[in-house]
Amino acid sequence: MATTGKVNGTDLLVYVGGTAVTHSDSCSISMSMETRAASSKDSGGWREILEGARSWSIGCDAMVALDATYGIEDLWGLINSRTSVTLKFATSDASDRFFTGTGYLTNVDISAGQEDTATFTASFEGTGKLKHSTT
Numbered sequence: 001m002a003t004t005g006k007v008n009g010t011d012l013l014v015y016v017g018g019t020a021v022t023h024s025d026s027c028s029i030s031m032s033m034e035t036r037a038a039s040s041k042d043s044g045g046w047r048e049i050l051e052g053a054r055s056w057s058i059g060c061d062a063m064v065a066l067d068a069t070y071g072i073e074d075l076w077g078l079i080n081s082r083t084s085v086t087l088k089f090a091t092s093d094a095s096d097r098f099f100t101g102t103g104y105l106t107n108v109d110i111s112a113g114q115e116d117t118a119t120f121t122a123s124f125e126g127t128g129k130l131k132h133s134t135t
Contacts, residue, residue, distance in 0.1 A: 002095040014060040014122075015088035016078075021122065022068035027060040029089045029099055031130065056101065056126040058087050064110065064118035075122055078105040087124055101130040 003011065013020040014027045021027075034052035064072050078085060085105070090098030103126040112118040 001093075002097075003091055003093055007091070011091040011093075013090065013092065014058055014124075015090065016070060016074070016124075017085050018088070019070040020092070021060050021062050022071045023063040023065050024060050025062060025119075027058070027089065029056065029058050031056045054130075056099075056103075056130040058089055058103065058124045058126070059122060061119060061121050064112070064120055072108070072110065072120055075105060075108050075120070079108060084127065085124075087126070097132065099130055099132050101126045102128055 009026070012027055013024060015021075031054070033054045035049040036052045038048040038050045039046070040048070062071065066073070068074075077083075082104070084102050086100065087103045088098055088100045090096060090100075103124040105122060106125045107121075107123040109121045110118065111120070
């Protein structure tokens with residue numbers, strides 16, 4: 001049954017090629033649209049703009065586990081091979097709406113403080129259309 005009401009952030013995950021990033025503790029999706037200049041002498045000194053190119057990105061923070069189902073080892077492979085992947089920002093409930101598209105892993109940061117759990121941040125940049133769907 002589809003999720004209703006306000007969504008608990010714990011339920012949202014980043015999926016790479018159909019597998020959720022393991023031990024994730026936060027995730028995000030960002031959508032934006034550039035603008036293009038449209039001011040002229042007829043604008044009376046006011047800036048005018050029109051729509052431009054749209055873009056999107058997905059990111060997640062997770063704990064490093066060397067035996068993760070999908071973790072830092074897999075992400076290293078994406079950076080090393082420069083491979084595009086299918087990304088999905090969704091809950092684990094297959095009947096919920098979700099965002100999906102193709103993107104590239106553009107950044108991975110690993111942090112390992114003394115007597116602290118090692119963590120990483122992964123950033124993906126979308127290429128092409130971001131789709132919003134229920135299937």
